[in-house]
Structure formats: structure tokens, C-alpha cells
Amino acid sequence: MAEPQPPEHRRSREEILSAIRSHQPPGTELPTLEHQWITYVDRPAQFAKVLTEIGGQWVRVPDAAAAHSALGEIPAYREAKQIISRVLGIGNSNVDLTNISDPHALEPIDFAVLSGEFGVAENAAIWVTDRNLPLRALYFIVQHLALVLPAGEIVDNMHQAYERLKFNRAEFGAFIAGPSKTADIEQSLVIGAHGSRSLTVFCVG
């Protein structure tokens, strides 16, 4: 933890809070968020549809073995020189993550197979954390990313997603939806901005 703030900044804290207190309007209710939010008859199908629209690849497989062989068909994986897999039975790691403590060392990784906790059908987002992957930079720095998602772990919408999430400790988590992209040059969509150039989702089960 860093040293405490110098006293002049503490004064600013009091100044801001008292300015807010003196201007604060009368209190209003906080909504409950109870509503019949959208649901989907076939969540994996909806997820797959959206994922494809946002530039991701969808691979539906019955089990890890099938995922492993489907992975072998992906050109980016076949051409990858440095590979990390953190999912049992899917992909062949040739880089040992346990020897790496500086995230900068992850820069040359071509392909990573990582697990997603759950998916959201409405927007094809997958929740990932640094709980089992302390070097969270891997999610973003790798050239090509594959996330493994259990088919039973797809919720309908973001409200259901947040019902699952508990933020009660220092932890990083992110929704990843599709590969990295930009449209900053004349609104032309370019896949592969700074993060992964591709995202393959293996939906298992």
C-alpha cells in the first residue's frame, strides 16, 4: 500500500464532499432491477449468433477431446510457435507459465487456450478472472485467444450475469466479447487492434 496522501489533498476531499453535501438534491429511490428481462429459448444458439456477428469463432463440441481436435484445425493454432494452454486436455502448451513472473515475457505468445467462467447469451461476452491466471496480461497480449466455455454455463442476460458475480476480494475480472477491434479509421472495422487478433470460443457439452 502506498503512503497516505499529503494534507492538502485531504483538504480537497473535505472540500469536495462538503460542496456535494450542500448541493445534494432530495433523495430519490434506487430501483430494484426487477423486470422480465430478455431470455432466449436456445442460449448457446443466441450466443453463437452474436459471437459470429462481433467477429468471433464459435465451435460447439461434445467434450474436451473433440475441442482438442477442432483446435488442431485452426490455422492460427497450427502456425503458432509459442502456445499456452490452461485448460486440461485442450491444446499442447510449449511454454511453461510457472516460470514466468514478468507479464512482459508473455509478448511472444502466439496462442493461448484459457477457460471462461460463464457466457452471456445476449452479447456473447465471457467472464474471465485472474484467480487462476495471476498474469492477467495474457488475456490481452496473446496474438490469438481461445476460451473454453461449458455449454451449461451460459446465462441469458447481463442481469443474470451480475447475480452470479461476487466482488468481495481484490481480483480482476473482465467480460471479453469477441476479438479486439477498432473502427477508428473512417469507421472501417478492423479486427485485431491491440489485443487478440482472433477469439475462438469452444463451447463444450
Added chain:
Amino acid sequence: MPLVALFIPCYIDQLYPQVGLATCELLKRLDVTFEFPVEQTCCGQPMANTGCTEDARPLAEKFLRIFKDFEYVVAPSGSCVAMVRQHYDEYFHGRPEYADFQKLKAKTFELCEFLTDVLHVEKLQGQFPYRVGLHQSCHGLRELRLASDTELVGKSYNKVRSLLEMIEGVQIVQLQRPDECCGFGGTFAVNEEAVSCMMGEDRIYDHEQAGTQVLTANDMSCLMHLEGLIRRQKKPMRVMHIAEILAGGDV
């Protein structure tokens, strides 16, 4: 039969009397008893929209004085009605006339709205064998909600269009941007003349591409701006207020 006070916006009174007459003709055809209280001038919108609310206030007071005793107030303008309904509150708030104003507000209608919601008109006589481009004037659309707009999610409806479709022969064209602003915007038209005119040209282009022969709207102010551009550029497009078409008029 309801007794309707005609509220004819000042610029229609002065510059487009035929629109006022068409409104009369239309109401007459619908058996509506109406009057034109001659003391009326302007709702005060130009001042209010410039920010000079104190200059608009006496006009709001005048409006209330003139119109408060009628059963209905009807105007062939969405914008002026929106001024009364959405923006007059601040002039009467906390004043003895407030109750009177609330009553007036509830009985002040834009023409198409009056036909749809009060008279429940389902049929109109008339022939208008032209490709008609319907300009959705913003204040009618987004202040009075005369139609659903493309921004909001919900049931789709259009009171203005439905009336137009009752006239035989009317073919309403399909626009690329069905409810974009024409760029009139009151004093905006002269304050931001360059942007205003470009907006107007873009609307006209959309209508040209869609094959509009007659461009119509329920606000003559939008049409005044668009017609100004059309006439300057000598384009073969006719501009008519919707009352003129609904009253059985021809080009």
C-alpha cells in the same frame, strides 16, 4: 358539436393564409363549429427559444386570456402547440391562472391530433393522386408524439400519416431518414444559417431520391424553410401544408 377556437400561428396568418383557410375548410367538412378569435397574434416561441422568456411571458398571458373559455383550441402547427403544452408552464407556475392554464393545456391540440384523438376521424373525402413526401416536423414528433420516432423502442404509429392515407391516390414515399430535422429550428435558421441550409438541402435530396412530387408536413415553418431552398434552386417539387391536402386541395 365542439366549439373550436382556431389558433393560427402568426407566420401562417401573414404569409400562408391559404393554410389557415384550408384548416377552416377541413373543420367545416367535419362539421366542426369553430371561430377565429382575432385578438391572437403569436405564441411567443421565437422569444422563448432565443432565451428571452420575459419577452415571451406577456404573449403566453395573452394566449391564455384569449383562449381559456373555448372548449378546444386547434392549430395547424405542432410547434406552436408544443410551445403551449410543453413550455408555458413556467409562465403560470405558482400563479392564480395556473389552474386555468392546466385546463387550456389539456384542450389545446395540433390539427392532425385533434382529428385523430378528439374527432376520431376514420374517413376523409378527397383525391390527391401524387407521390407525397411526408416531413415529420420535430416538435409534432418528439414533443407532441404525433408519431413514433426512429429513436425510441415501442409500438409504431403515425397519426399524421394515417390521415394522409385516407385521401385517395396518395402514395407516401419511402425516405432514407424518415424523421431527420429539416434545419429550420426557428431563429436557428438564421443564427446557424450554413448548417440550417445544409440540413434542408439534405432533406430535399432524400425526398428527390424517393420521388416526392409534393412535400408536406404539419408545420408550415419547416416547409417555409424547405420551400425557400427549393425555389432558390428551382427544383420541381411542390410544397403544401397537410391541411391543404386533407381539405381536398389540389396542387
Added chain:
Amino acid sequence: MNHATLAAEFVRNRPRAHWHDTALWFVRAKRDKAVHSLPEWETLRETASAIKLHTISHLAEYLEQFERQATALGATVHWACDAAEHNQIVLDILRQHGVKKLVKSKSMLTEECHLNPYLERHGIEVTDTDLGERIVQLDRKPPSHIVMPAIHMKKEEIGELFHKHLQSAAGATDPQYLAEVARQHLRHKFMEADAGLTGVNFAVAETGGFVVCTNEGNADLGVSLPKLHIACMGIEKLIPRAKDLGVFLRLLARSATGQPITAYSSHFHGPRLGGELHIVIVDNGRSQLLASGEFRGSLKCIRCGACMNTCPVYRRSGGHSYENTVPGPIGSILAPARDPQHYYSLPYACSLCGSCTDVCPVKIDIHHQLLTWRRELAVHGHLPWTKRFSMKLASIVLRTTWLYGLMGNMGRWALRNFPRWLVYNRLNAWGRQRELPPAPRRSFRQLYQEHYGRTTTAGTSPQPGGNSVGDSQSSTSRH
């Protein structure tokens, strides 16, 4: 400078103004498609608005709760009253850590505080890592849009810029190629940065965490490699509960670009292992906005940019014509709150069409606030005297019916009889590109008198049926 003047300059290059308009309309259309696929869209907007209003009405408590929770997670929270203090705090942190190179993801707050030039003056190399931000940084211009900072630039211009600064091939204009050049260039910057700075999209009081949304992954790369992460947020970024994120993340990207969600929505709770996290909470005039019943609602803004994309004026005048970090409709509310004299023309850069209000995901009544601003500006004497005078005059004429009638008759006579050169004079802004309306001989009230005879004057109570003109000639039926 006046918005109208800068806008006129932009519009003068008509093909370019059209190109700009089309690019933004394309985004608006994508937004429409995305939101119309969600039947609960309006409920989401209502809910988001209510959450934000509630937060604003308990802001001090939520800020304290956020600070407590964030500190418990191991972050250090700083408070800055204004831009100068914010910049000072950031510089102090950087100096304490001996930082020479900083990578930044998009933060409109740091733009507002002019952090980059400040840090550069103090010897820190700052690299904006959002592609659009990097483009305008290389071009030494401010962003023209808060979500698409380089939306005003053509690919040819970007190609030239990259050729000059990043040694890309001369004459290259392919977005794919140019983005790849930027990727290589910025990877290098990420690798050598000593610290990463991000903005904050949402800060959660309940958990002490915050969320940063990007499509490029630049925020995450920027703060996952170096050990130091600084996050800068305005006091209005707060929401009460983690589950409120469900509402806001559903609204944000759909409103901004028409995507169902941004590619990365990163939730930061505390520093990463072995790292440090500093959160700078900034007021910079926001608490003043809170004081104003009229403009308080603008604090609900989540900076999605939807109001810009839909604004027919913004699309045709370009973001730089607003000369404010946040341009467009919402910027035209925020800017005069800081400096009414300087930004007085912005609330008038609006045709009051109301489209911004209807696309706003948190239901800020933007166009009504702009109208309210006009009143404020008039009351506080920021209007040019010509405007005030003409409105006063008009009011006097319109108050008096006979005077109005007289002036109307005279005006129409003049329009009919004056020579064209006199009517279409230099001061006639209407007539520059438009014909004036026809000036009929007689006004409606005169014609009405002829056609329908008697009229009513105010004061005399109307007699139902007394002046009936609705006789049996009616040829239509009423139901």
C-alpha cells in the same frame, strides 16, 4: 469563437461535411438496429436514469463508501478539486515511481484537464493508446468526438500522418494496414511503459471497484504490464451496486456504436499482485452542476456519444466547431456551465429537434436543457444586444394586436414592392441561400373576415353555435 462561424467553415467544404454526416449517421443507424432488438430498451433507460438520479442524490455517501471499499482492496484514493490539482496528483505519483513513460487509454476527464501537455512539460512521455486518440495525438489536435476521436479525419490523412510519424508506406490508406502499423507501434509503447493510466466508465460504491470499457484492449494492456495503474474519474462516474452494471453495460455500447457490448469490459478491484493502484476522484466544476436544479440531470451522462451521432448539427459541423472536450449536445450543456461567456453560442447550435433526448440512454432531457441554457444566458446578459433588442421589439409588436396587423401589412407590402436587391441584402441571412416566403396581399385574418364573416374577440364569452360555420355542406363523416 462562435459555433456558427466555425460550423459555416466546416459546411463550406460540402463533400467533406456530407462525408462526416454519413459516417456518423451510419453509427446512429447501427445504434437503432441494436436497440430495437431489445424489447426492454425503454425500461433499461428508465432504470438507468433512476439509478443515476438516486446516486446523485446520495453522492457524498456513495463517494465515501467507494473510497472505503477501494482502500480496503488496497487502492489509494486521491481527491482533486480542479484540473490543476488532478494534474499535480498524477505527476506526483508518477515522480514517486520514477516514471518516464506513460501509456494512457481514453479518458475524457484527462482531456478536460489537459493532462497530456502538462505531463509532457514535466518531462513525461505520454502515449495515448486508443487508436483514434493516438491519431489525433500525432496530429496535435483534440479529439472531435468522445467515442470516435478521429472521426473527422480521412484515411488518406491518417495514412500521411502515419507515414510521417510511424514510417508506414507512403500513400498507404488501407485501414487494415494502417491499424496494423499502429498495433506494432503501440505494442512497443506498451512494452516499455513504466505506468498505465485509464479513465473510469463506472465506479461501484458497494465494492470499491471500477469498470473500464474498450474495444481495442488498450486499457488492459496498458495496466497489466507495468506495476503502476492510475485511474482518473469524475465524481459522477459512481453507481451504487455491482448489479447496476448490468443495466449500464447493456446501454453503453449499444448506444455508442451499436455493439451489444464492448470487446473488453474490465472490472478492477484493487491493484494487481505486486502492483499499485491509484484512483483520482475529480470534481472540476461538477459539484456546481449538482447545485443547479436545471442542469443537474446532465451529471447522469455516461459519455456514450449517442447524442453526437444523432445530432444533425454535430454531424454537419464537426466536433471541433464546439471547441470543447465534450462536443455536441451534451457538451453544449456542460461547456457553458464552466464558462458561459466563452461558450454562449453552444446552446444555440441546436435546432431543438429533440433527437438527442430520445437516444440518450440515461434520459437526459438534453434539448430542454439547451433551451434552459438559452434562458440562463439571456438572464445573465450573455446574449448579443442585437438578439435581445430584436426579441424585445418583436414582443412589443406581438403584444398589441393592431400593431401586429399593421406591421404585418407593411412587411408584406415591402416584400412585394421593394426591389430584390433591397430585400436580399447582405444582412438578410435567410435570403442568402433561400427565397423568402411569398407575401400575399391579404393575411389570413383579412380573408377569414371575408369568408366567414363574424369573428370573436377575447373577453366576450363565446356562444356555442353562435358563429357556426359548420353547416350541412359537409361531405365527410365523423365517427
